[in-house]
Amino acid sequence: MIHYKSKEEIEIMRESALIVSKTLGLMAEHIQPGITPLQLDKIAEEFIRDQGAEPGFLGLYDYPNTIITSVNEQVVHGLPTNRPLEEGDIVGLDCGALKNGYYGDHAYTFAVGEIADDIKQLLKVTKESLYKGIEQTVAGNRIGDIGYAIQNYTESFGYGVVRELVGHGLGKKMHESPEVPNYGKRGRGPKLKEGLVIAIEPMINMGTRRVVQLSDGWTIVTADRQPSAHFEHDVAIVDGKPEILSSFKYIEEALEKVGGLLV
Template sequence: MGKPIYKTAQDLEKMRKSADLLGRTHAEIAKRIMPGITTNELDKIAYEFIKDNGAKPSFLGLYDCPSSILTSVNNQVVHGLPNNRPLRNGDIISVDCGVFLDGFHSDSAYTYEIGNVAPEIRNLLKVTKEALYIGIENMKYGNRIGDISNAIQKHVEKNNYTVVRELVGHGVGRKMHEAPEVPNFGKAGKGEKIRNGLVIAIEPMVNMGSRSVLQSDDGWSIVTKDGKPAAHFEHTVALVDGKPEILTTFKYIEQAIKMFHN
């Protein structure tokens, strides 16, 4: 994967615009996500919104990906491909999406509740989202990638969940996947030093049961081995003046959920 590519102030300005559009794309999905809709329909919404705003979906065509979003339902951890199965009351779904605008990618994921979700599954989502922000807090000047990884792992395991080890966060920039890798487990004080201009996607992938995962027959979706639910939240984050700046946002998603689903 090589060495991290540190971003200039001008690069970051472009990445903020890409990331803002990505947040607004997620909100278009959030408005429409409910029992009865298919993930293919959600994919079409994302594709059209990104194109209408003069950008490209980062995932479409990347490693031959056939869709603009990845939709992972219930026991799918990540990389689920959109299909024609309607979402059902009680499902959870991670929607992962990327936007390529003016030469730069942004990447974020949000796990949505469909209708009335069981309290123990809602708690899995809560802890996974908390782990994301705890990881972000540890992205500060002088720390190392292992400090982010360790903080995420500790929070997840303290709450009796498990961290997926086969998949990791990553650098983001002119390419969707850049150095360094950002695992959600590991030793504090290890790994790449965090410096100004570093941009990474931090993305805890957390299982309710065992941490073991399998790849499905479609060659894409990663599922939990024990069939229990998994959650996934992701932000693109830059180090600016020694502190983390979250480039992507869940603000538009949360506004849409309040407006359309409460």
């Protein structure tokens, strides 16, 4: 069952989403060779709690951390470790926050120092595909229109679109109906209506679309061990049009400040 939100509820959700946005902006200031994902996790948890919110992922489905840190060939659900990030790595940070009973949830893939040109393109195209999907999030369209836009764009570059993991509805629960695949056919799936709030999150692989799960029970990696990128926004349909509740502004400001890669 899909839970449509009132404009008042959407404004509450915007606050939760922006806490995640600011958390990811803080992460952008700290990501550099030598820092460990567990150090980032600690910084993120403290910041979220300082905002009067709770970490949205911590304890969810028994997940043990505040942020998800997926490095290089890790697609999503990477557990933070003590392995320092290295020059040339990429790291996808996925984060959630719960405030006033509603969740925010979004993600960004960061470069660690200088990265190869082909990986820069993967990040750029994946981020662009997110906005291709958002453009289709209008009342009267269908879920398949979002997935088709993402799939059509990314596959034109020869990339693999992950099938096993998808975006989702968002609200009082982290994962609500409907599922929002990053692939699909135009005109198929549930109709998009006023008050729908969804997390759109393309997960795009440089090589094969196939993925496998590691023995830790969480981390999903590409089957060919080529890099993967992940970007995510929270999007509401307001007055029939898409309204992005989260923001990459804080990340972009931080990257400009520290001289990081803007994609």
